[in-house]
Amino acid sequence: MSFPTPTRITVLISGNGTNLQALIDAQPTTLSPARIVRVISNKKAAYGLERAKTANIPTAYHNIVAYRKKYEPKDETAARQAYDADLAALVLKDAPNLVVCAGFMHILSPQFLEPLAEKGVDIINLHPAKWGMFDGAGAIEKAHKAFMDGEITETGVMIHYVIAQVDRGELLVEEPIPLVHPDDDTVEALQEKIHSVEHKLIIRGTLMAIENLQRKQSS
Numbered sequence: 001m002s003f004p005t006p007t008r009i010t011v012l013i014s015g016n017g018t019n020l021q022a023l024i025d026a027q028p029t030t031l032s033p034a035r036i037v038r039v040i041s042n043k044k045a046a047y048g049l050e051r052a053k054t055a056n057i058p059t060a061y062h063n064i065v066a067y068r069k070k071y072e073p074k075d076e077t078a079a080r081q082a083y084d085a086d087l088a089a090l091v092l093k094d095a096p097n098l099v100v101c102a103g104f105m106h107i108l109s110p111q112f113l114e115p116l117a118e119k120g121v122d123i124i125n126l127h128p129a130k131w132g133m134f135d136g137a138g139a140i141e142k143a144h145k146a147f148m149d150g151e152i153t154e155t156g157v158m159i160h161y162v163i164a165q166v167d168r169g170e171l172l173v174e175e176p177i178p179l180v181h182p183d184d185d186t187v188e189a190l191q192e193k194i195h196s197v198e199h200k201l202i203i204r205g206t207l208m209a210i211e212n213l214q215r216k217q218s219s
């Protein structure tokens with residue numbers, strides 16, 4: 001009986017890395033035999049890099065400032081395209097099967113997406129909102145304002161595939177979160193509730209993406 005080769009996962013982060021930590025903690029159990037082969041941050045001070053080092057997972061810091069300096073006068077598009085092309089090469093050096101964006105606060109251009117697609121590497125992203133609601137950065141704050149303005153009574157967390165259009169890739173899994181006064185009448189209270197859902201959903205979503213990859217490989 002042939003067993004599928006263990007899925008190789010690269011995780012992209014920008015911050016504290018609590019969702020990365022959930023993936024690290026799940027490696028010996030629910031996530032096994034999949035392994036995180038590298039953690040890459042676009043922010044040098046990201047505590048998630050420390051979490052990876054503590055878990056003996058290779059890390060890298062990919063710095064966009066150098067690219068912005070290289071493309072003077074300010075050509076943000078050229079800088080981002082070069083940054084993304086080099087990020088793709090950096091990721092592909094580890095031959096991952098799956099990339100997980102876990103709080104990666106950088107919009108990825110086709111210069112990143114296309115080289116990975118050519119190699120059959122899937123990219124998924126954790127987003128603290130329901131699909132089609134509050135795309136982009138600051139989703140929790142946007143949801144909280146809409147709740148306090150009486151516009152919504154529910155938000156959620158989702159894992160989706162990453163395409164050029166931000167937060168509009170195919171949905172993998174979504175968990176609704178009812179909004180209830182006074183439990184959610186501060187952003188901090190809502191953030192805490194959302195983060196606890198995220199830490200479970202990122203495992204579920206990653207496992208679903210692995211199953212989809214294995215189904216693709218066996219077809």
Ligand SMILES: Nc1nc2c(c(=O)[nH]1)N[C@@H](CN(C=O)c1ccc(C(=O)N[C@@H](CCC(=O)O)C(=O)O)cc1)CN2
Nearest residue numbers: 104105106107108125127136137162163164165166167
């Ligand atoms: N092409 C895509 N790239 C990314 C996606 C995606 O779905 N398609 N998901 C994001 C994560 N994300 C939301 O889930 C997100 C992250 C960051 C931003 C954003 O506006 N970033 C700014 C910089 C903000 C900052 O530095 O604080 C930017 O890149 O100019 C929007 C959405 C991962 N990338």
Ligand SMILES: NCC(=O)N[C@@H]1O[C@H](COP(=O)([O-])[O-])[C@@H](O)[C@H]1O
Nearest residue numbers: 015016017018019020103127128136
């Ligand atoms: N648009 C993407 C986005 O807002 N992602 C959010 O960044 C945080 C990362 O936390 P962490 O660094 O503790 O995992 C999480 O709340 C995640 O949903």
